Amino acid sequence: xxxxxxxxxxxxxxxxxxxxxxxxxxxxxxxxxxxxxxxxxxxxxxxxxxxxxxxxxxxxxxxxxxxxxxxxxxxxxxxxxxx
Numbered sequence: 587x588x589x590x591x592x593x594x595x596x597x598x599x600x601x602x603x604x605x606x607x608x609x610x611x612x613x614x615x616x617x618x619x620x621x622x623x624x625x626x627x628x629x630x631x632x633x634x635x636x637x638x639x640x641x642x643x644x645x646x647x648x649x650x651x652x653x654x655x656x657x658x659x660x661x662x663x664x665x666x667x668x669x
Contacts, residue, residue: 599631
């Protein structure tokens with residue numbers, strides 16, 4: 587997990603991105619969708635380009651929702667490439 591690579595607890599990351607700890611935990615479990623502002627702040631704090639954060643989020647998204655997201659993304663890429 588990216589947060590852990592930096593040695594941060596959920597509470598520490600929450601403080602850095604101006605969110606609540608419970609929101610960080612929900613984001614990590616795929617139970618909450620972040621808005622663009624939060625994603626931009628999160629990418630900055632994790633020292634990642636925004637596109638890299640989104641790619642990692644897609645790759646690591648848990649559960650059925652994550653699999654649906656990956657399938658949708660693959661389909662969108664195929665349609666774009668065929669278009």
